[in-house]
Amino acid sequence: MTDDGLIDGLLRSVRFAQAIDRRTWQSVREVFPGPAFDLWIDGFERVAAKIGDAAAPFAFATGSVEVARLHGTDLALATADTATGIAKAAGPEAALRFLAVLPSVAAVLEENAALRIWLRTVEEAATLAPGAASLIIRASGFVLGRLSVLAFRAWAANGIRQSAGDAAKAALYFAVTDMATLKAFERDPDDVAFTDIEASLRAFLIALWKIRPVIRAASVRPGGRVMRRASFDGAIIRVPEIFAGYRGAAAAAHYHAVFAHIGAHLRYGRAKFPVASLRPVQLALVGLIEDARVEALAAEEYPGLRRLWSRFHVAEPGTALTAELLMMRLARALIDPAYVDDDPWISKARRMFRDARDQWEDPAISRRIGGLLGNDIGQMRIQFNARSHVIEPSYRDDNTGLWDFGDTPPEQAETAEMLLEAVRLNEQETLEGSERRERDDTSDISANRAGKLTALPEDAGIPIARRSEWDHVGGLMRHDWTTILEFKPKPAAAEAIDAILADHADVERRIARLVKAAKVSRPVRMRRQPQGDRLDLDAAIRAMIDHRAGLPPDTRLYETQEMRARDLSVLALLDISESTRDRVRDTTTTVIALERAAAALLAQAMADLGDPFALHAFCSNGREEVRYYRVKDFAEDNLAMVKARLAGLRGMLSTRLGAALRQAGAEIATQATHRKLVLVITDGEPADIDVADKRYLVEDARKAVQELARQGVDVFCVGLDGGGENYLPRIFGPRNYLMLNRVEALPEKLPMLYFRLTI
Amino acid sequence: MDLSNYLLTGQPYYHPVGNEVALFEAAYAARLPMMLKGPTGCGKTRFIEHMAWRLGKPLITVACHEDMTASDLVGRFLLDAEGTVWHDGPLTLAVRHGAVCYLDEIVEARQDTTVVIHPLTDDRRILPLEKKNELVRAHPDFQIVISYNPGYQSVIKDLKESTKQRFAALDFSYPEASIETEIVAHESGIAHEDAAVLVRIAGRTRNLKGHGLDEGASTRMLVQAGRLMSRSIPLREACEVAIVLPISDDPDMRRALTETIAACV
Numbered sequence A: 001m002t003d004d005g006l007i008d009g010l011l012r013s014v015r016f017a018q019a020i021d022r023r024t025w026q027s028v029r030e031v032f033p034g035p036a037f038d039l040w041i042d043g044f045e046r047v048a049a050k051i052g053d054a055a056a057p058f059a060f061a062t063g064s065v066e067v068a069r070l071h072g073t074d075l076a077l078a079t080a081d082t083a084t085g086i087a088k089a090a091g092p093e094a095a096l097r098f099l100a101v102l103p104s105v106a107a108v109l110e111e112n113a114a115l116r117i118w119l120r121t122v123e124e125a126a127t128l129a130p131g132a133a134s135l136i137i138r139a140s141g142f143v144l145g146r147l148s149v150l151a152f153r154a155w156a157a158n159g160i161r162q163s164a165g166d167a168a169k170a171a172l173y174f175a176v177t178d179m180a181t182l183k184a185f186e187r188d189p190d191d192v193a194f195t196d197i198e199a200s201l202r203a204f205l206i207a208l209w210k211i212r213p214v215i216r217a218a219s220v221r222p223g224g225r226v227m228r229r230a231s232f233d234g235a236i237i238r239v240p241e242i243f244a245g246y247r248g249a250a251a252a253a254h255y256h257a258v259f260a261h262i263g264a265h266l267r268y269g270r271a272k273f274p275v276a277s278l279r280p281v282q283l284a285l286v287g288l289i290e291d292a293r294v295e296a297l298a299a300e301e302y303p304g305l306r307r308l309w310s311r312f313h314v315a316e317p318g319t320a321l322t323a324e325l326l327m328m329r330l331a332r333a334l335i336d337p338a339y340v341d342d343d344p345w346i347s348k349a350r351r352m353f354r355d356a357r358d359q360w361e362d363p364a365i366s367r368r369i370g371g372l373l374g375n376d377i378g379q380m381r382i383q384f385n386a387r388s389h390v391i392e393p394s395y396r397d398d399n400t401g402l403w404d405f406g407d408t409p410p411e412q413a414e415t416a417e418m419l420l421e422a423v424r425l426n427e428q429e430t431l432e433g434s435e436r437r438e439r440d441d442t443s444d445i446s447a448n449r450a451g452k453l454t455a456l457p458e459d460a461g462i463p464i465a466r467r468s469e470w471d472h473v474g475g476l477m478r479h480d481w482t483t484i485l486e487f488k489p490k491p492a493a494a495e496a497i498d499a500i501l502a503d504h505a506d507v508e509r510r511i512a513r514l515v516k517a518a519k520v521s522r523p524v525r526m527r528r529q530p531q532g533d534r535l536d537l538d539a540a541i542r543a544m545i546d547h548r549a550g551l552p553p554d555t556r557l558y559e560t561q562e563m564r565a566r567d568l569s570v571l572a573l574l575d576i577s578e579s580t581r582d583r584v585r586d587t588t589t590t591v592i593a594l595e596r597a598a599a600a601l602l603a604q605a606m607a608d609l610g611d612p613f614a615l616h617a618f619c620s621n622g623r624e625e626v627r628y629y630r631v632k633d634f635a636e637d638n639l640a641m642v643k644a645r646l647a648g649l650r651g652m653l654s655t656r657l658g659a660a661l662r663q664a665g666a667e668i669a670t671q672a673t674h675r676k677l678v679l680v681i682t683d684g685e686p687a688d689i690d691v692a693d694k695r696y697l698v699e700d701a702r703k704a705v706q707e708l709a710r711q712g713v714d715v716f717c718v719g720l721d722g723g724g725e726n727y728l729p730r731i732f733g734p735r736n737y738l739m740l741n742r743v744e745a746l747p748e749k750l751p752m753l754y755f756r757l758t759i
Numbered sequence B: 001m002d003l004s005n006y007l008l009t010g011q012p013y014y015h016p017v018g019n020e021v022a023l024f025e026a027a028y029a030a031r032l033p034m035m036l037k038g039p040t041g042c043g044k045t046r047f048i049e050h051m052a053w054r055l056g057k058p059l060i061t062v063a064c065h066e067d068m069t070a071s072d073l074v075g076r077f078l079l080d081a082e083g084t085v086w087h088d089g090p091l092t093l094a095v096r097h098g099a100v101c102y103l104d105e106i107v108e109a110r111q112d113t114t115v116v117i118h119p120l121t122d123d124r125r126i127l128p129l130e131k132k133n134e135l136v137r138a139h140p141d142f143q144i145v146i147s148y149n150p151g152y153q154s155v156i157k158d159l160k161e162s163t164k165q166r167f168a169a170l171d172f173s174y175p176e177a178s179i180e181t182e183i184v185a186h187e188s189g190i191a192h193e194d195a196a197v198l199v200r201i202a203g204r205t206r207n208l209k210g211h212g213l214d215e216g217a218s219t220r221m222l223v224q225a226g227r228l229m230s231r232s233i234p235l236r237e238a239c240e241v242a243i244v245l246p247i248s249d250d251p252d253m254r255r256a257l258t259e260t261i262a263a264c265v
Helices: A003-013 A022-031 A035-051 A056-071 A073-090 A092-108 A112-128 A130-146 A149-163 A167-174 A179-183 A194-209 A248-268 A280-301 A303-310 A323-335 A344-359 A364-379 A410-426 A431-440 A443-455 A495-503 A505-519 A537-548 A591-609 A639-648 A657-669 A694-710 A722-726 A728-732 A743-758 B020-029 B044-055 B070-074 B090-097 B111-120 B177-188 B192-207 B219-230 B235-247 B251-264
Strands: A214-218 A231-233 A236-240 A462-471 A476-487 A524-529 A558-562 A568-575 A613-620 A626-632 A675-682 A713-719 A737-739 B034-037 B059-063 B075-080 B083-088 B100-104 B126-129 B134-137 B143-148 B168-171
Touching: A022 A035, A022 A056, A035 A056, A035 A073, A035 A092, A056 A073, A056 A092, A056 A112, A073 A092, A073 A112, A073 A130, A092 A112, A092 A130, A112 A130, A112 A149, A112 A694, A130 A149, A130 A167, A149 A167, A194 A214, A194 A248, A194 B192, A194 B251, A214 A476, A231 A248, A236 A248, A248 A280, A248 A303, A248 B251, A280 A303, A280 A323, A280 A344, A280 A364, A303 A323, A303 B251, A323 A344, A323 A364, A344 A364, A462 A657, A462 A694, A476 A657, A495 A505, A495 A591, A495 A639, A505 A591, A505 A743, A524 A537, A568 A591, A568 A657, A591 A613, A591 A639, A591 A675, A591 A743, A613 A657, A626 A639, A626 A657, A657 A675, A657 A694, A657 A713, A675 A743, A694 A713, A694 A728, A713 A728, A713 A743, A722 A728, A722 A737, A728 A737, B020 B044, B020 B168, B034 B044, B044 B059, B044 B100, B044 B143, B059 B090, B070 B075, B070 B090, B070 B111, B083 B090, B090 B100, B090 B111, B090 B126, B090 B134, B111 B126, B111 B143, B177 B192, B177 B219, B192 B219, B192 B235, B192 B251, B219 B235, B235 B251
Parallel strands: A214 A236, A476 A626, A568 A613, A568 A675, A675 A713, A713 A737, B034 B143, B034 B168, B059 B100, B100 B143
Antiparallel strands: A231 A236, A462 A476, A524 A558, A613 A626, B075 B083, B126 B134
């Protein structure tokens, strides 16, 4: 059949083909050769069916052709998935708009990777904020023309967070055309964001002054304005996610200058200054002198800091007399002894500051000198615009932490709230505390829980620990964020387990053989060694005989012992979330039934092998209810009871993997073995009812795995979800997971895997 | 046998930080087994060398390691042309001929190895050589000293209670800044002011213990940095090579250390 014939055939046969003209068909045929064409048709049909709008097929055809021309067929075919994904999450209108902007976005984004990120971003946006998806997609072309795709991603994420489902707010945010707002999200490959060097900065503060403040990174201030300067209040530091204008090493140095400066405030500052009746210019100048004072003291302790700060002071003497310029020059004059400036006001300030040298320890001098200088400025009739004033140089904080405003101004409210939060988190040690927190929570949730507790009193869990959680967006560890509740697994008839075990009798036998082989790892006597603890008498006698016979004796005369002891404990962690109740394709069993059988086989093997072994299970219902079941503890050896408890496990609720991993890590930490292994069996991506961001729990679980690795606990995962490749390597690392395509194979694979891992 | 090889010839430099010298002399007079505790590189080994020199006794040092067996300490049969012949191990040598036997980093050795010293550490002062069927009575000059770094490595590597309780202990830590400065200046031959900066840097890194570092920079590290400086390497580079790079593999921690060092100069 010729191409024309084929196209004619398709024109007739495909349901939506009428919407597309012949020329478009030809170009489709051109850019999707061979098998790609079949895939395209498949995608085309899905798009047409899912979106159900007459315009969709044509939009998809033109869009995908354009993408294929610029970025290759793979990405073009992927747009079908994105389009159907968007249609499913946010409705056909958003999906249609996506198809419409596709050609222009494909043209704007030059790299394949960038387009891929954009596709992912809009699809995620559709899931996270269905209402705003259409707006984000519409703005894509415009924003991507001005920002990199990563900045676009940050911009979209920020908008979704800020509008929080409020349609009016979202409409306002995503209708941007304002370059200044957009610029705040720009990130160059050379840019250094706070999160890139956060660990280093924290260590820097501890090293210099043993200060461990709460640090929050933000791009917008509570009022909605872009954050341009760092800020501190009490022990909380807020810092811009990125400082525009600094790149690479300079940006890193700038962040260190910021933190050294705030550290100096925290180290040498005292109580806050009352604002009282000071005028704005006086506030600014008192702040400036206080900055100079703490920096001077810090530079006496650490001379290198003066060098670090000085490089950001670039003001030069000049004729323009504005308050801002004068202040910049004054700031430089006070820190840089080599700086020459003949301005009488600056000279006077310098002299006053130097004369007060004996009293530098006392913050009152800042108030005194700053007040006097402010009066002078007033008499010099120099304008000072408090509204537009931004503290220079940029490494200095906005000095709000220096002032006691009396009644909290509205802008401070969030800071105060955060402080409160920090304090509350600190008193979380006791159980009482955690209960009080639960009451503090939003009433509907606790009412819900109360209802559940009264309904099922025998099913109540006991809180055993609070675990932290990693917020990848904020880049901070939320301490004591989740509550682990221990639930008693209800025993049930073990016949179900035995039945499955009987099905796998051959596996059981194979495992028994492996166990036998593995157990031979007792001390081994190594004979005829060149070195060793004892003489190998046989070898020695032979050597003597050789010697007497005049032959060269063998020098390998020693024997030694080598310990090949198995020194390993294992904790198997079963995911028993709702999704495990799904039936396995083409069978009558469910995922959880297979998990149970696999766990039972493993328990059997472990009992024979003698390695310390525990079997725990988890599911979750929001962060305050991470359920933890001890099916078998390390010390327990009643296999029948374990089977009964396994049989009683029911799939329910969600998968908060990170919290469960941290709990498992704490459990296995008590084992005194050399190696510790947590074996996770999960069937889906981490998710929970109170988390909308798909990546959040994935990143948290990844963090948890890293924490465990640092404590010397190995984590390995067996994934039962077909899509596991998307997140399992991210969480567990590329080598530490195994995807089971045939879930039915789990009972057989799990014990085998264990042997592979440990022998 | 002559242990003169094991006698120290020159006086090893040691700067006392408290009355540890007097304490050790008293302990030696009573032949008490001694345990020197403290973080790595704070001067435990130097101290024992110094004391052996002061007391005029030979010093036999054994660096303990995981694979060390009891025979490595006690001795073993070897072959020569005529048959088997017994070779005393370092411990037996010290016991027989009267030396101070110093077992460095004793926790590194396996626990079944360390128990061979038990009969030497109580009033029996004997060492049974079961393979040779001999009971060695300790020479009057013999003393056993071990070093022990608590909180080092894993919980599994801890001394048995029965071993611990046989020893009297001296606790070492990094000396206070003025003394440490003097030590660094003396050992590396750099100016006093430079040594003071090094000591200040070390203080900052010790702040990070438990916050990314397992241990701060030791006095030994400072001396090494100082030695590089005395070969006219600039301070910051010397610190990079002798302190930052060895102490951590974490790029964040290295950056923090580098910035901290820059702040101190």
